[in-house]
Amino acid sequence: xxxxxxxxxxxxxxxxxxxxxxxxxxxxxxxxxxxxxxxxxxxxxxxxxxxxxxxxxxxxxxxxxxxxxxxxxxxxxxxxxxxxxxxxxxxxxxxxxxxxxxxxxxxxxxxxxxxxxxxxxxxxxxxxxxxxxxxxxxxxxxxxxxxxxxxxxxxxxxxxxxxxxxxxxxxxxxxxxxxxxxxxxxxxxxxxxxxxxxxxxxxxxxxxxxxxxxxxxxxxxxxxxxxxxxxxxxxxxxxxxxxxxxxxxxxxxxxxxxxxxxxxxxxxxxxxxxxxxxxxxxxxxxxxxxxxxxxxxxxxxxxxxxxxxxxxxxxxxxxxxxxxxxxxxxxxxxxxxxxxxxxxxxxxxxxxxxxxxxxxxxxxxxxxxxxxxxxxxxxxxxxxxxxxxxxxxxxxxxxx
Amino acid sequence: xxxxxxxxxxxxxxxxxxxxxxxxxxxxxxxxxxxxxxxxxxxxxxxxxxxxxxxxxxxxxxxxxxxxxxxxxxxxxxxxxxxxx
Numbered sequence: 001x002x003x004x005x006x007x008x009x010x011x012x013x014x015x016x017x018x019x020x021x022x023x024x025x026x027x028x029x030x031x032x033x034x035x036x037x038x039x040x041x042x043x044x045x046x047x048x049x050x051x052x053x054x055x056x057x058x059x060x061x062x063x064x065x066x067x068x069x070x071x072x073x074x075x076x077x078x079x080x081x082x083x084x085x086x087x088x089x090x091x092x093x094x095x096x097x098x099x100x101x102x103x104x105x106x107x108x109x110x111x112x113x114x115x116x117x118x119x120x121x122x123x124x125x126x127x128x129x130x131x132x133x134x135x136x137x138x139x140x141x142x143x144x145x146x147x148x149x150x151x152x153x154x155x156x157x158x159x160x161x162x163x164x165x166x167x168x169x170x171x172x173x174x175x176x177x178x179x180x181x182x183x184x185x186x187x188x189x190x191x192x193x194x195x196x197x198x199x200x201x202x203x204x205x206x207x208x209x210x211x212x213x214x215x216x217x218x219x220x221x222x223x224x225x226x227x228x229x230x231x232x233x234x235x236x237x238x239x240x241x242x243x244x245x246x247x248x249x250x251x252x253x254x255x256x257x258x259x260x261x262x263x264x265x266x267x268x269x270x271x272x273x274x275x276x277x278x279x280x281x282x283x284x285x286x287x288x289x290x291x292x293x294x295x296x297x298x299x300x301x302x303x304x305x306x307x308x309x310x311x312x313x314x315x316x317x318x319x320x321x322x323x324x325x326x327x328x329x330x331x332x333x334x335x336x337x338x339x340x341x342x343x344x345x346x347x348x349x350x351x352x353x354x355x356x357x358x359x360x361x362x363x364x365x366x367x368x369x370x371x372x373x374x375x376x377x378x379x380x381x382x383x384x385x386x387x388x389x390x391x392x393x394x395x396x397x398x399x400x
Numbered sequence: 401x402x403x404x405x406x407x408x409x410x411x412x413x414x415x416x417x418x419x420x421x422x423x424x425x426x427x428x429x430x431x432x433x434x435x436x437x438x439x440x441x442x443x444x445x446x447x448x449x450x451x452x453x454x455x456x457x458x459x460x461x462x463x464x465x466x467x468x469x470x471x472x473x474x475x476x477x478x479x480x481x482x483x484x485x
Binding site: 040045050066068069247 | 417436437448469471
């Protein structure tokens with residue numbers, strides 16, 4: 001075991017490393033003079049605008065969006081989700097969601113339920129696999145249902161949700177469908193037309209492999225959302241009211257141009273690499289981990305055992321040890337970076353029965369290897385073997 | 401048809417710089433001569449950039465932009481001042 005080794009298994013929080021192209025374009029940004037996009041007519045402003053356009057078009061290609069102006073950039077997926085939830089839902093509206101949602105969906109919804117009179121139905125997902133029966137969506141629809149919002153994959157369990165079936169139900173009932181692709185954009189092929197997705201929220205710094213501070217929202221033509229923020233856009237400057245056309249309507253204030261330059265590079269990298277190939281690699285990694293865990297009775301893995309129902313993410317616990325203790329040992333003794341706790345998704349942990357203790361979570365990227373999985377299993381075996389001595393420490397030195 | 405010298409006597413204005421930049425990219429891909437310029441304030445208060453093109457081609461330019469989801473504010477024909485020089 002090598003203490004200096006770094007094995008990064010926290011890609012669902014933010015991916016690391018990034019493709020070298022991302023770093024290169026961000027360095028270029030500082031080496032070349034770049035102005036403010038859409039704010040002036042000089043060539044440095046135009047150059048900044050081209051960087052933003054390249055990011056927008058790369059993302060549009062990734063999600064099968066025909067008109068790239070329907071993608072607005074935000075600082076992260078949370079902002080994108082908040083634009084929709086705060087802008088779309090009115091008093092008396094009903095919204096349907098799943099019990100696997102991250103707090104970036106659940107907190108705005110609970111707030112709207114308490115303070116705006118929005119009605120909320122949280123559909124229960126399976127306690128063992130996290131799966132969701134699309135018929136539950138059908139049964140939950142009311143005359144005042146104005147939105148269905150769902151994560152594409154759980155950030156706790158790693159299982160994929162049936163967005164295509166739910167999208168078809170939503171479309172048939174003419175209810176807008178919002179998908180939180182925080183964990184799947186860049187891993188699982190997503191086509192907004194095929195899945196009848198009306199709005200898609202994504203983040204740039206996770207499996208899209210871009211920099212933090214980047215994210216965005218796709219909005220189908222025909223849906224007009226009021227903005228969360230109002231301010232300068234460089235367009236219709238004679239007006240003291242926010243323009244009503246995309247993308248400017250949702251992009252008040254100067255964009256994160258350097259971040260979007262990096263995002264354009266990372267998305268281009270992924271498009272060339274192939275999204276199917278990314279998913280296959282991550283499924284191989286998680287499948288290998290699941291297979292090796294079968295011979296380890298002290299490890300309890302949550303979610304589906306079939307890797308094809310997953311992204312490269314797995315939550316587990318070790319008998320007799322708290323998740324934080326396991327994560328501490330993984331990091332301190334083996335250099336393995338994992339995420340521990342509730343992962344900002346208490347409802348998901350309640351679903352699988354791990355609330356409030358939480359789980360240890362490994363989340364992989366294309367830059368992880370099967371040998372790193374073997375190393376992690378070896379580390380867990382050591383931790384299990386040494387468990388009795390670790391438990392003695394519990395009395396004195398650390399807190400959960 | 402004596403088109404040795406290209407005269408960019410047309411100007412397209414846009415509400416959003418996104419569409420101005422897309423227009424430039426797409427029209428260049430179609431082999432057309434275009435030039436992004438600071439938007440003249442007397443014509444439009446919008447996004448800072450406008451796109452010069454050959455006005456005689458404006459019907460086909462319009463078709464290309466519409467079919468590629470590019471929204472524009474207006475097409476203008478630049479007359480007298482430049483042509484007198």
